[in-house]
Amino acid sequence: MNLSHQNHHLISEIDRKGLYKVIFSRRDVRGQFRPDPIPDHVISRILYAAHHAPSVGFMQPWNFIIIRSKSVRKQIHDVFKQANQEASEMFPKQKRKMYSSLKLEGILESPLNICLTCDREKTGPVVIGRTHIKEMDTYSSVCAIQNLWLAARAEGLGVGWVSVFNEKKVKEILEIPDHVVLIGYLCIGRVTHFYQKPELETAGWLPRLPLEELIYFDKWDKNGQNENSSLLNQVRKDLHFPEYSIQED
């Protein structure tokens, strides 16, 4: 048996704890950015983490536009401001004031913005695994964002995903071609602190949903009976697993 291309590396309990700590302490950061520049060797590592995301048919459809120019960030920020004004008017009156009080981006305060894209034509018209579900390529680019986000958290960097803007206008500023989809616009930088919980949860906008209510068995809306109740009991028992995971040793 040829073992040379097999990976026998076990993930240790220590590695696993590290992963869970990063997953549960990752936050969407908007307001706690510090302006210190990020060293190249750190940017390089988080880009490698993104580049090793899963991709349908091994397409690797992503590109990374590194935006450090103040004038480009200023243009993007103007596009955000206009959209944010439009957005606030979409909410019912009683939520409008709270919406306007929320800080939703750190485009100018963070030292680094990254626009992550998806080139839908990268590997030709037919892609393994994308013959029937066309969104699979954009989903691959989203997986790259999540890898980058976790790597950034592990490097002590905050990331905020900005999504309140007219996509066409941002694509014009960044000169992104029509066949390329803008997947995520990320603000990245060192932070003064990370919050214990998501800001929208703390602000009372929406509560964390109980995991057990999100689980079905074998069909939509089918709750656990008998043979499935042990998993639901376990999920209830693990309610505080995320908090335990980020506690100091």
Place this chain on the structure above:
Amino acid sequence: MNLSHQNHHLISEIDRKGLYKVIFSRRDVRGQFRPDPIPDHVISRILYAAHHAPSVGFMQPWNFIIIRSKSVRKQIHDVFKQANQEASEMFPKQKRKMYSSLKLEGILESPLNICLTCDREKTGPVVIGRTHIKEMDTYSSVCAIQNLWLAARAEGLGVGWVSVFNEKKVKEILEIPDHVVLIGYLCIGRVTHFYQKPELETAGWLPRLPLEELIYFDKWDKNGQNENSSLLNQVRKDLHFPEYSIQED
């Protein structure tokens, strides 16, 4: 200053190494599943990892359909087989034989399938951060999949994302309502081994792209000049960072 809701936990170098090891050793598994059932406490942990993904407007739009029933899996497998036949005919003749030789799913061999969805109506018509880009909710569910995938790898479990099927037919089998999007159909289980590299890379289907070619500065297609060359030099220098990260200590 009220510190009670702030998270001062530092991620240690050991935690960070654990994360990178998991990110770089994660694989899309199709053919190496073992039939051993997965303990409830492990399923619970990977579901919590998914549930703590970022979500636009704190929507948490995901549900998890846990599929262990053999008859349901058999129905899904039939839908896959039909689509896979259709898919093979879409490729140019010279790639068709190779396509047919690739194993693209482990629906029946893996002991656990999870269908992860996105309920687009979960929190009402207007969602913070989704006022202008409507795909943000489906992207949130994709982030949940990536978290689950990494957690599974850290637990020693392989995950394979199956995407070759008629979505409407699978939704019918699982009785998923119209307004809910099927985001990912995952096969999960213990494995005989993980491959060192993605199977499509090893098979010569497509090569790993050099990261440096995917990086632009401030605009699409703009390569690094002067002030940006140090980052590109660093990226070249870190070419083997992913391999180093998964080496045994």
